Amino acid sequence: MPVVSRSVAAVTAYDRRMELSGKHVVVTGAARGIGAALAQRFHAEGARVVVSDVNVEGVAAVAAGLEATRPGSALAVAADVGTEQGNHDLIDAAETAFGPIDLFFANAGVGVGRSVDDTSERDWQLAFDINVHAHRWAAKYLVPGWVARGEGYFCSTASAAGLLSQIGSAPYSLTKHAAVALAEWLSITYGDAGLRVSCLCPQGVNTAMLSAGDTAGAGISSAVVRSAGRVLEPAEVAEVAVQAIRDETFLILPHAEVLTFAQRKTADYDRWLAGMRKLQARSQGGA
Numbered sequence: 508m509p510v511v512s513r514s515v516a517a518v519t520a521y522d523r524r525m526e527l528s529g530k531h532v533v534v535t536g537a538a539r540g541i542g543a544a545l546a547q548r549f550h551a552e553g554a555r556v557v558v559s560d561v562n563v564e565g566v567a568a569v570a571a572g573l574e575a576t577r578p579g580s581a582l583a584v585a586a587d588v589g590t591e592q593g594n595h596d597l598i599d600a601a602e603t604a605f606g607p608i609d610l611f612f613a614n615a616g617v618g619v620g621r622s623v624d625d626t627s628e629r630d631w632q633l634a635f636d637i638n639v640h641a642h643r644w645a646a647k648y649l650v651p652g653w654v655a656r657g658e659g660y661f662c663s664t665a666s667a668a669g670l671l672s673q674i675g676s677a678p679y680s681l682t683k684h685a686a687v688a689l690a691e692w693l694s695i696t697y698g699d700a701g702l703r704v705s706c707l708c709p710q711g712v713n714t715a716m717l718s719a720g721d722t723a724g725a726g727i728s729s730a731v732v733r734s735a736g737r738v739l740e741p742a743e744v745a746e747v748a749v750q751a752i753r754d755e756t757f758l759i760l761p762h763a764e765v766l767t768f769a770q771r772k773t774a775d776y777d778r779w780l781a782g783m784r785k786l787q788a789r790s791q792g793g794a
């Protein structure tokens with residue numbers, strides 16, 4: 508009997524695996540960094556990939572690289588996902604080219620802002636528009652079709668900061684928490700209607716966003732990020748993301764220790780906050 512149970516469980520798990528070959532995947536923020544690596548990794552799995560970014564030349568170069576290996580399998584769409592129209596037009600262009608979208612990866616993000624008293628209203632708006640509202644606007648145009656079809660996959664890039672916090676940047680902490688909250692809400696609300704949702708929450712990744720934290724006065728100090736754990740390459744993050752999507756795991760954690768940190772946080776909030784204050788003091792050259 509136990510043998511039969513195990514094999515049934517194995518077949519069930521196998522059936523649930525997301526097959527990426529031939530799927531239509533859209534990745535935002537794909538001109539460089541994590542987004543470019545995700546697009547390249549999905550393409551290597553055999554997906555047809557729409558690479559999108561506000562950086563027109565960057566996204567054209569990434570798409571051209573993919574097209575060179577498999578003609579007709581990649582398309583660059585320039586779009587500012589920090590606007591509702593940008594999301595609408597991106598989804599429209601992608602579906603016109605490759606048909607219904609199977610997987611949408613809302614990855615574009617910005618690391619702007621510092622504290623509550625020295626971040627401009629413009630930067631607060633920018634952070635919310637790109638890190639949060641972009642995900643909401645994409646979901647607004649994707650979810651009805653996915654529910655009608657009984658399937659669809661929404662992935663978003665939040666950050667470990669969305670589960671923990673971001674020392675040095677209130678806008679990043681708030682918006683990444685909101686991104687996790689939206690992904691959770693979509694999974695709870697539409698999971699039984701066939702929508703699958705995953706949320707990518709890395710710590711440090713070796714991209715332009717991380718090196719921007721080396722500049723004087725940056726809110727998110729790269730030294731603080733580096734002190735939290737190993738800095739991964741974008742390709743390593745993409746590899747973990749593909750495995751997690753195959754297994755339909757909600758939280759994508761390229762840095763496994765983030766789960767331990769999150770568990771410590773929820774187990775004893777006051778102790779966790781005290782530890783974070785010590786980390787912040789150290790980052791400012793204090794005790």
Ligand SMILES: NC(=O)c1ccc[n+]([C@@H]2O[C@H](COP(=O)([O-])OP(=O)(O)OC[C@H]3O[C@@H](n4cnc5c(N)ncnc54)[C@H](O)[C@@H]3O)[C@@H](O)[C@H]2O)c1
Nearest residue numbers: 536538540541561587588589615616666711712714715716
């Ligand atoms: N690098 C890290 O350490 C790290 C850690 C955790 C989470 N993240 C998150 O990963 C995601 C990707 O970041 P990255 O590290 O690759 O940074 P990156 O700066 O290299 O790439 C971000 C991309 O997003 C694009 N973008 C910015 N605003 C846009 C807009 N309005 N519309 C369309 N595209 C836009 C940029 O042009 C850029 O190509 C972000 O959401 C970021 O917050 C990064």
